[in-house]
Amino acid sequence: MNMQKIHTNKLNLFYTDVHALKEISIDIEEKQVTALIGPSGCGKSTFLKTLNRMNDLIAGVKITGDVLLDGLNIYGPYDIVELRKRVGMVFQKPNPFPMSIFDNIAYGPRIHGVKSREKLEELVENSLRSAALWDEVKDRLKKSALGLSGGQQQRLCIARVLAVNPEVVLMDEPTSALDPISTMKIEDLMEELKEKYTIIIVTHNMQQAGRISDKTAFFLHGEIVEFNQTEKIFSKPADKRTEDYITGRFG
Amino acid sequence: MVLRHSFDQGLDDLHLDLLNMGSLVEESIDNTIYALKKQDAELAGKILVNDDVIDDFEKKIEKKCMNLIARQQPLAKDLRTISTALKIITDMERIADASADIAEITIRMSGKKYIKPLIDIPKMAELAKIMVKKSIDAYVKQDIKLAEEVCASDDAVDALFNKIILDLVNLMKNDPGTVEQGIDLMFIAKYLERMGDHATNIGEWVVFNVTGEHDHLARLFHKESAHVPPYDE
Numbered sequence: 001m002n003m004q005k006i007h008t009n010k011l012n013l014f015y016t017d018v019h020a021l022k023e024i025s026i027d028i029e030e031k032q033v034t035a036l037i038g039p040s041g042c043g044k045s046t047f048l049k050t051l052n053r054m055n056d057l058i059a060g061v062k063i064t065g066d067v068l069l070d071g072l073n074i075y076g077p078y079d080i081v082e083l084r085k086r087v088g089m090v091f092q093k094p095n096p097f098p099m100s101i102f103d104n105i106a107y108g109p110r111i112h113g114v115k116s117r118e119k120l121e122e123l124v125e126n127s128l129r130s131a132a133l134w135d136e137v138k139d140r141l142k143k144s145a146l147g148l149s150g151g152q153q154q155r156l157c158i159a160r161v162l163a164v165n166p167e168v169v170l171m172d173e174p175t176s177a178l179d180p181i182s183t184m185k186i187e188d189l190m191e192e193l194k195e196k197y198t199i200i201i202v203t204h205n206m207q208q209a210g211r212i213s214d215k216t217a218f219f220l221h222g223e224i225v226e227f228n229q230t231e232k233i234f235s236k237p238a239d240k241r242t243e244d245y246i247t248g249r250f251g
Numbered sequence: 252m253v254l255r256h257s258f259d260q261g262l263d264d265l266h267l268d269l270l271n272m273g274s275l276v277e278e279s280i281d282n283t284i285y286a287l288k289k290q291d292a293e294l295a296g297k298i299l300v301n302d303d304v305i306d307d308f309e310k311k312i313e314k315k316c317m318n319l320i321a322r323q324q325p326l327a328k329d330l331r332t333i334s335t336a337l338k339i340i341t342d343m344e345r346i347a348d349a350s351a352d353i354a355e356i357t358i359r360m361s362g363k364k365y366i367k368p369l370i371d372i373p374k375m376a377e378l379a380k381i382m383v384k385k386s387i388d389a390y391v392k393q394d395i396k397l398a399e400e401v402c403a404s405d406d407a408v409d410a411l412f413n414k415i416i417l418d419l420v421n422l423m424k425n426d427p428g429t430v431e432q433g434i435d436l437m438f439i440a441k442y443l444e445r446m447g448d449h450a451t452n453i454g455e456w457v458v459f460n461v462t463g464e465h466d467h468l469a470r471l472f473h474k475e476s477a478h479v480p481p482y483d484e
Contacts, residue, residue, distance in 0.1 A: 184254040191257050210322035211258070234321040 011065035035209035038219030088161035094153035096145035131159035151182025402468035408447035
């Protein structure tokens with residue numbers, strides 16, 4: 001049994017009048033892949049964003065309840081810069097900065113005060129290796145990141161997150177804009193990354209959740225209907241609504 | 252870059268489990284034949300215990316297959332490999348059941364003199380054993396030729412079965428005192444004959460796994476020799 005990394009307690013989120021997350025209480029284990037699935041508008045991405053306070057800047061958002069990271073409530077007095085360093089995020093569409101591959105990766109460490117060229121070079125190489133991209137880009141680190149393919153750009157974004165040495169990596173549909181081969185590369189990468197990081201992924205692709213995650217949470221209308229071992233969810237879900245969703249009966 | 256590492260790992264695990272189950276089944280047949288020949292009730296008892304282990308193996312592999320299907324969406328060769336595994340574990344489990352059934356009879360007959368010297372039954376058992384070993388080997392090596400050999404040799408087992416039944420019927424007709432053990436020996440022959448059938452099934456699934464075609468190969472091989480002898484032949 002792994003250690004609990006994140007615990008949410010009666011988490012509610014309102015977009016003005018819309019009650020988007022309802023009483024979400026869930027434990028997310030360390031160094032595991034947790035998948036969040038559910039139909040559009042069910043609250044899975046909203047929930048993901050609550051885990052590093054990405055909803056803070058959205059007008060009209062009100063949040064109640066707790067999100068504990070290693071036992072500390074991130075909605076209490078918490079350094080948000082520190083939080084986002086510890087809990088990194090990869091988005092649906094690759095979003096490299098319009099700068100060189102090297103500078104994309106070095107951006108985070110530089111902001112966090114790393115100045116030594118040698119140290120930065122080491123960080124860039126390690127991050128790119130961890131994201132299984134090093135061999136493909138090692139000879140063109142000074143070239144623009146925008147010249148990479150979509151799949152490479154997404155792995156670059158993962159490397160950029162890893163460069164600041166996070167503990168948790170949030171992924172919001174990280175492969176939905178990628179072709180099947182790039183998707184499989186990212187999926188294999190997740191398998192490797194979970195040895196060091198806690199990964200939480202939102203995916204519209206149920207089969208993907210089945211392939212890569214240890215545990216799966218099924219969201220519906222802002223609630224968690226079922227949260228269990230992925231093997232259980234995909235072979236013998238406890239709730240009929242989960243079964244209907246994963247077998248394509250609705251959604 | 253090789254993709255789907257975790258799926259490949261799952262398939263490798265499955266393969267390894269099948270090999271382990273296969274060797275348990277082979278061991279079970281070896282022991283069955285030995286116990287029957289030597290009237291060794293103690294060894295026969297161990298076969299019964301071993302059968303539970305094989306049953307558990309079947310359940311474990313079945314669960315792995317279902318899990319791989321549910322989570323990995325296998326297609327083409329991957330799908331055939333998992334379907335093949337699901338099918339052949341049933342045959343392997345049945346072969347082990349037949350061994351256990353023979354072991355039970357062996358225990359019942361232990362301490363009693365056999366009504367006739369056992370010649371054809373051990374011969375048949377050897378043939379069945381070779382078929383099972385070859386079928387598992389064919390699976391391990393994915394060897395179609397070997398799989399076809401298994402299917403072709405089912406006729407020899409069937410022929411011995413018919414001969415044994417005729418002998419026993421004649422024996423029982425002449426001496427009603429032999430009926431009790433005669434029936435037991437008939438059952439043993441039938442179990443051995445079923446082992447051959449299950450080995451044939453495994454062979455057919457191996458061919459399916461490699462080629463994608465699933466034919467009743469035994470039927471093709473013994474088409475010309477289909478002959479059911481009457482008891483009073």
